[in-house]
Amino acid sequence: xxxxxxxxxxxxxxxxxxxxxxxxxxxxxxxxxxxxxxxxxxxxxxxxxxxxxxxxxxxxxxxxxxxxxxxxxxxxxxxxxxxxxxxxxxxxxxxxxxxxxxxxxxxxxxxxxxxxxxxxxxxxxxxxxxxxxxxxxxxxxxxxxxxxxxxxxxxxxxxxxxxxxxxxxxxxxxxxxxxxxxxxxxxxxxxxxxxxxxxxxxxxxxxxxxxxxxxxxxxxxxxxxxxxxxxxxxxxxxxxxxxxxxxxxxxxxxxxxxxxxxxxxxxxxxxxxxxxxxxxxxxxxxxxxxxxxxxxxxxxxxxxxxxxxxxxxxxxxxxxxxxxxxxxxxxxxxxxxxxxxxxxxxxxxxxxxxxxxxxxxxxxxxxxxxxxxxxxxxxxxxxxxxxxxxx
Ligand code: NZQ
Ligand code: ZN
Numbered sequence: 001x002x003x004x005x006x007x008x009x010x011x012x013x014x015x016x017x018x019x020x021x022x023x024x025x026x027x028x029x030x031x032x033x034x035x036x037x038x039x040x041x042x043x044x045x046x047x048x049x050x051x052x053x054x055x056x057x058x059x060x061x062x063x064x065x066x067x068x069x070x071x072x073x074x075x076x077x078x079x080x081x082x083x084x085x086x087x088x089x090x091x092x093x094x095x096x097x098x099x100x101x102x103x104x105x106x107x108x109x110x111x112x113x114x115x116x117x118x119x120x121x122x123x124x125x126x127x128x129x130x131x132x133x134x135x136x137x138x139x140x141x142x143x144x145x146x147x148x149x150x151x152x153x154x155x156x157x158x159x160x161x162x163x164x165x166x167x168x169x170x171x172x173x174x175x176x177x178x179x180x181x182x183x184x185x186x187x188x189x190x191x192x193x194x195x196x197x198x199x200x201x202x203x204x205x206x207x208x209x210x211x212x213x214x215x216x217x218x219x220x221x222x223x224x225x226x227x228x229x230x231x232x233x234x235x236x237x238x239x240x241x242x243x244x245x246x247x248x249x250x251x252x253x254x255x256x257x258x259x260x261x262x263x264x265x266x267x268x269x270x271x272x273x274x275x276x277x278x279x280x281x282x283x284x285x286x287x288x289x290x291x292x293x294x295x296x297x298x299x300x301x302x303x304x305x306x307x308x309x310x311x312x313x314x315x316x317x318x319x320x321x322x323x324x325x326x327x328x329x330x331x332x333x334x335x336x337x338x339x340x341x342x343x344x345x346x347x348x349x350x351x352x353x354x355x356x357x358x359x360x361x362x363x364x365x366x367x368x369x370x371x372x373x374x375x376x377x378x379x380x381x382x383x384x385x386x387x388x389x390x391x
Pocket of ligand 2: 146199202203271285
């Protein structure tokens with residue numbers, strides 16, 4: 001394990017069918033004025049909204065609603081939320097939705113008591129920590145993938161500047177609790193479900209493909225990836241398979257709650273490219289990752305060859321003797337298996353299918369942050385080359 005580290009995660013997980021019934025008890029720990037934040041209305045169609053409102057009423061809360069948080073939440077929407085929260089003297093934020101809603105609530109939580117500073121500049125451009133009191137957040141997760149339910153990630157899109165930036169807040173701004181009922185994810189549209197599955201896979205790969213030493217975190221990640229691949233194959237055939245959906249939900253949470261990054265450096269370049277594509281096209285997050293992953297990993301594979309060989313053998317069951325133990329051939333076979341699986345579950349494999357065109361390729365390059373934690377730091381020409389291969 002590299003370096004010295006501390007691990008602290010304060011989010012309480014309440015997992016399983018009907019776990020929403022525990023909401024009322026959790027609410028008892030917080031103030032009266034609640035901001036209920038949700039997305040475009042799926043929670044009303046599924047009946048979850050009524051259950052949440054009943055719990056809030058039974059707990060004698062005064063509720064202000066903030067609906068309409070869009071996928072890839074915008075800075076404009078954040079400013080709106082700050083005003084609503086201040087006007088209503090909000091003491092607790094209840095986020096009901098997917099990563100977009102929960103991410104948004106973290107940005108909000110850190111901005112309500114912020115005086116005289118702009119949250120976009122302070123948190124997203126300058127990456128500062130919050131030095132004002134953050135309003136506590138609780139979450140009910142309805143769409144699985146981001147891990148936002150148990151981390152400090154908050155990704156906001158500035159449509160004017162064409163930038164989509166993720167701020168990672170410290171444990172002081174993690175959700176206090178996360179209610180995880182796998183059955184709430186049954187209604188997620190198939191496109192979103194598979195995008196979420198690949199988001200999870202990508203989170204794990206971003207942390208797996210770095211370093212060459214022997215690290216317990218890598219063994220944990222191999223187990224998570226194998227579990228995810230297996231469950232995904234069941235879930236695409238039967239989205240209402242409880243075992244599959246509950247495994248996917250649990251794996252998503254552990255993939256990005258900072259546990260598996262411990263003792264490692266991390267890559268995150270695929271996410272930087274994906275966020276740039278998101279900023280330019282507003283495409284679904286998980287699909288922006290799937291569409292660049294194969295060209296990206298093919299490109300960096302020679303620089304981390306032995307890890308890619310191990311990935312092929314352990315995660316995809318590639319038998320090295322069939323390739324005369326040739327590391328390059330084994331590693332390539334691993335990526336081929338991954339590509340087959342991605343097509344099997346219905347992921348987008350080309351950025352041109354997401355709205356990237358030759359005329360906005362430069363915008364994507366300019367919006368991409370180039371990082372140093374993976375096997376190869378890209379320069380802009382290499383990035384452009386990878387993007388062209390992904391078209
Ligand atoms: O808005 P509603 O009507 O609720 O519909 C949503 C939305 O259209 C729908 N949905 C969610 N739950 C549903 C449902 N539809 C039917 N039944 C349900 N139970 O799904 C759509 C997508 O939701 P969204 O929250 O946008 O998806 P996701 O969870 O993938 O979140 C994506 C955002 O999270 C950021 C992404 O960049 C993106 O902005 N990320 C956050 C991270 C973090 N906090 O650590 C890390 C990730 O890498 C990611 O960047
Ligand atoms: Zn992601």
